[in-house]
Amino acid sequence: xxxxxxxxxxxxxxxxxxxxxxxxxxxxxxxxxxxxxxxxxxxxxxxxxxxxxxxxxxxxxxxxxxxxxxxxxxxxxxxxxxxxxxxxxxxxxxxxxxxxxxxxxxxxxxxxxxxxxxxxxxxxxxxxxxxx
Numbered sequence: 001x002x003x004x005x006x007x008x009x010x011x012x013x014x015x016x017x018x019x020x021x022x023x024x025x026x027x028x029x030x031x032x033x034x035x036x037x038x039x040x041x042x043x044x045x046x047x048x049x050x051x052x053x054x055x056x057x058x059x060x061x062x063x064x065x066x067x068x069x070x071x072x073x074x075x076x077x078x079x080x081x082x083x084x085x086x087x088x089x090x091x092x093x094x095x096x097x098x099x100x101x102x103x104x105x106x107x108x109x110x111x112x113x114x115x116x117x118x119x120x121x122x123x124x125x126x127x128x129x130x131x132x
Contacts, residue, residue: 021116026130037113037115041110043087054072
């Protein structure tokens with residue numbers, strides 16, 4: 001959601017009530033942390049996807065023989081399709097700075113994350129205790 005859309009929704013609320021986030025996992029509300037987090041989301045590059053597809057092809061072929069032009073064209077076409085359908089996501093924290101341009105597209109998507117404040121409460125489910 002864009003910032004202006006959120007502002008519009010909030011302005012449509014009558015009066016001046018408190019605004020919380022609903023935590024459906026624990027069935028309770030949480031305050032909004034006023035410290036927003038700015039990040040850049042990324043997509044794997046088309047070239048990285050092609051390299052992955054080429055290695056996958058070699059693995060299934062059982063050798064590293066050069067691929068034909070027609071196969072390369074098909075793999076590049078497939079990489080382009082995958083790239084166009086891929087969503088932006090977080091950078092892998094283990095990616096070295098010098099490898100960023102190999103793995104990720106140069107275009108990034110600036111976003112702001114709105115977090116919740118911890119309430120100091122806990123709940124539980126079959127997996128154990130959930131502190132929130």
